Amino acid sequence: MPLHHAVLALLSDKPAHGYELKASFEQAVGDQWGGLNIGHLYQILDRLNRDGLIESERQPQQVKPDRVVHRLTPSGQAELDRWLAEPSVRQRGYRDDFFLKLMAAARTGEVATLDGVLRRQRAHLLKELRALAEARWQQPGSPVTDLLITAAELHIKADLGVIDAVESRDLLAEHQQAPSHATPAAQPSADRSAS
Numbered sequence: 001m002p003l004h005h006a007v008l009a010l011l012s013d014k015p016a017h018g019y020e021l022k023a024s025f026e027q028a029v030g031d032q033w034g035g036l037n038i039g040h041l042y043q044i045l046d047r048l049n050r051d052g053l054i055e056s057e058r059q060p061q062q063v064k065p066d067r068v069v070h071r072l073t074p075s076g077q078a079e080l081d082r083w084l085a086e087p088s089v090r091q092r093g094y095r096d097d098f099f100l101k102l103m104a105a106a107r108t109g110e111v112a113t114l115d116g117v118l119r120r121q122r123a124h125l126l127k128e129l130r131a132l133a134e135a136r137w138q139q140p141g142s143p144v145t146d147l148l149i150t151a152a153e154l155h156i157k158a159d160l161g162v163i164d165a166v167e168s169r170d171l172l173a174e175h176q177q178a179p180s181h182a183t184p185a186a187q188p189s190a191d192r193s194a195s
Helices: 004-014 018-029 038-050 074-085 097-108 111-138 143-167 171-177 189-195
Strands: 056-061 065-074
Touching: 004 018, 004 038, 004 065, 004 074, 018 038, 018 065, 018 143, 038 056, 038 065, 065 074, 097 111, 097 143, 111 143
Parallel strands: none
Antiparallel strands: 056 065
């Protein structure tokens, strides 16, 4: 649960309330991660509190609604230390919407459909690369933000490499050679034999 652990890391600096954590997170990782939904953050905070990893204290305010300040517990610090000591392991398999699109395009058996999917994906990825280059140039940030931009660029370049690999293979021929589980056309169906 990386976001849970990121919240623990932010609270290891100092106690904070929800909107402070949201601002700290977005400042720490920059625009490339995307904004942190405040409703999701409050769900994370509730879970961390329930699990005993943070303590939450309601602080009354004169003009505004009460503020809830969260602080890391010793158990929370131990969990953060445990998480930091382990490598980041990908979930089993490689799930990517683009691969599902490739499979669907290959199954159509139409070159134009597959070419269109590849062409649009390449154009989209190149546009993302340009946006990242502009973000780096326009908003020089912290070393962590810069590293996140570099990671995003490397992921996009790897995705472009996948498109190159697809173009070097004949996915349509591979699909057409795959064994079919469909009923052979020569066999009459039950409906046709009954007529």
